[in-house]
Amino acid sequence: MRARLAAVAVLVAGSPALSGCALWGMEGGPGGQGAAVASAAPTADPAAVQAVMGADGVQRIEITVDDELRLTPQVVAARPGRIEFTFRNAGLTPHDIAVRVPAATGSGNINGHTAGVVTVEVPSPGTYPMPCLYHGTSGMRGTLQVR
Numbered sequence: 001m002r003a004r005l006a007a008v009a010v011l012v013a014g015s016p017a018l019s020g021c022a023l024w025g026m027e028g029g030p031g032g033q034g035a036a037v038a039s040a041a042p043t044a045d046p047a048a049v050q051a052v053m054g055a056d057g058v059q060r061i062e063i064t065v066d067d068e069l070r071l072t073p074q075v076v077a078a079r080p081g082r083i084e085f086t087f088r089n090a091g092l093t094p095h096d097i098a099v100r101v102p103a104a105t106g107s108g109n110i111n112g113h114t115a116g117v118v119t120v121e122v123p124s125p126g127t128y129p130m131p132c133l134y135h136g137t138s139g140m141r142g143t144l145q146v147r
């Protein structure tokens with residue numbers, strides 16, 4: 001019994017070493033699935049997926065939202081500038097995703113099997129929340145990391 005308690009203490013003490021944990025609330029951060037997403041660009045959060053810079057200078061990222069109230073990817077990395085999000089609803093439950101940079105720009109209602117586009121101008125680095133206005137309190141929120 002004493003040895004088991006010691007092992008638990010070591011696990012707890014070791015968890016701050018995992019980067020990005022502080023960003024996530026009770027529902028936890030990206031799991032194994034998120035960690036498996038490849039990202040060529042160096043980012044602080046290994047689960048972050050880099051928005052792709054277009055020839056027009058606009059960074060673009062497509063995020064799938066679903067009936068399990070997930071955003072995939074949940075963490076997006078980008079550089080300061082214009083970023084265009086396409087939120088594609090793979091399920092039936094409507095969503096409304098806001099990107100707070102820091103003023104909120106919302107996608108508007110996204111019905112099942114449709115998509116909503118949000119374009120924001122982010123002047124400076126920072127970590128910006130992307131909550132679903134319907135399900136944010138249920139843990140449906142992504143994160144934009146600009147650096």
Ligand SMILES: [Cu+2]
Binds near residue numbers: 094132134136
């Ligand atoms: Cu939602």
